[in-house]
Amino acid sequence: MNPAISREEVEKIVRKVVLERLGPSVKAPAVPLAVHASARHMHLCKADLEKLFGPGHELTVDRPLYQPGNYAAKEMVTLVGPRSRLISNLRVLGPLRDRSQIELAFTDIISLGIENVPVRLSGDIDGTPGCLVMGPKGVVELKEGVIRAAIHVHMSPADAEFYGVKHKDLMKLRVGGAAGITFDRVHVRVDPTVLLNVHMDTDEANACGLHLAKEFELTK
Amino acid sequence: MNPAISREEVEKIVRKVVLERLGPSVKAPAVPLAVHASARHMHLCKADLEKLFGPGHELTVDRPLYQPGNYAAKEMVTLVGPRSRLISNLRVLGPLRDRSQIELAFTDIISLGIENVPVRLSGDIDGTPGCLVMGPKGVVELKEGVIRAAIHVHMSPADAEFYGVKHKDLMKLRVGGAAGITFDRVHVRVDPTVLLNVHMDTDEANACGLHLAKEFELTK
Numbered sequence: 001m002n003p004a005i006s007r008e009e010v011e012k013i014v015r016k017v018v019l020e021r022l023g024p025s026v027k028a029p030a031v032p033l034a035v036h037a038s039a040r041h042m043h044l045c046k047a048d049l050e051k052l053f054g055p056g057h058e059l060t061v062d063r064p065l066y067q068p069g070n071y072a073a074k075e076m077v078t079l080v081g082p083r084s085r086l087i088s089n090l091r092v093l094g095p096l097r098d099r100s101q102i103e104l105a106f107t108d109i110i111s112l113g114i115e116n117v118p119v120r121l122s123g124d125i126d127g128t129p130g131c132l133v134m135g136p137k138g139v140v141e142l143k144e145g146v147i148r149a150a151i152h153v154h155m156s157p158a159d160a161e162f163y164g165v166k167h168k169d170l171m172k173l174r175v176g177g178a179a180g181i182t183f184d185r186v187h188v189r190v191d192p193t194v195l196l197n198v199h200m201d202t203d204e205a206n207a208c209g210l211h212l213a214k215e216f217e218l219t220k
Numbered sequence: 221m222n223p224a225i226s227r228e229e230v231e232k233i234v235r236k237v238v239l240e241r242l243g244p245s246v247k248a249p250a251v252p253l254a255v256h257a258s259a260r261h262m263h264l265c266k267a268d269l270e271k272l273f274g275p276g277h278e279l280t281v282d283r284p285l286y287q288p289g290n291y292a293a294k295e296m297v298t299l300v301g302p303r304s305r306l307i308s309n310l311r312v313l314g315p316l317r318d319r320s321q322i323e324l325a326f327t328d329i330i331s332l333g334i335e336n337v338p339v340r341l342s343g344d345i346d347g348t349p350g351c352l353v354m355g356p357k358g359v360v361e362l363k364e365g366v367i368r369a370a371i372h373v374h375m376s377p378a379d380a381e382f383y384g385v386k387h388k389d390l391m392k393l394r395v396g397g398a399a400g401i402t403f404d405r406v407h408v409r410v411d412p413t414v415l416l417n418v419h420m421d422t423d424e425a426n427a428c429g430l431h432l433a434k435e436f437e438l439t440k
Binding site for chain 1: 325
């Protein structure tokens, strides 16, 4: 027999106290929490787009993504690792950005053989490793921009109020099921244009069996 | 400001109560906790070994594993998925078992295209999908045995006493770092011959950045 207080007992007490303190003013989020896996992908700046796909080329929408304004483009590139190992058919996501960036899972990073890739938020790429990128019309020697994206949750200011968090806070996401996992460092990204949505990478999705999971709990 | 009790406060209180109740008789585990990633692999029964590698064939040790008596064999096989997709050079682990079994990460399972693979403990393979296995001397049509291994911790009875758990209990493993994750369902396997050792698969290892992680906490 366990002589100590069980985790369930503690959690029940904490939940009760939290709900009492938060009071009846709390409303539900505008949309239900969506938890999605982001497969490896690349964002391009205009200069790199034109080097890879030709002068004047513009991205073409393949399919819209869950977040308004974002889309998977028809354009794809090939990454060449330091020992000539390849990742082909890497999807470009639109719209264009100020700086090119490659988001890979550690599984991809290990298979490509790039070293010292950090876990970073999108856009925070100073000092990260680069990569050789091949397109149908040319090659870009990216000096930096390869990251393993940190798990994050997009939310509106109203959602942030609901959860009692602010931009850049960390939250926890518990995913239930046979491979139950709690992601302890889910970065909060507050923006008025977004839908409530956790983005994890394919390693994280496969670790928690996201394709089988039905139970999600996002907490401070 | 967070109006509720912080998680850290709660954990501090719980830890204090637990330590008080467990009292001063608790000793440290015999060996420090080792956390290892198990890459995809196969266990073979004698009949399947002989079908794949020829009559009378015996496994040869390539390198010993951390757990006494276990080893990576020199022998490797190829898996053929339902749409003829392959995983080559799948390592066989020794010693032989009563039943053949294939342990894959979900990343491998998705790439092979096998459906309905459950998260199971090693040995618990009734009703799991099968797979076509090719060796240098023959082929085995495995009727069942493909699993995604559940994360588990091997420990001695003394370690189990230290942690206050028993065989088949579930524990939590918190892995710190930029991709901090808590594995909420770590299965306890008590055996007098083993060293204290968590086994996770490569998806789980890559999700938590195990190759970068320095902080591990195993708790009930």
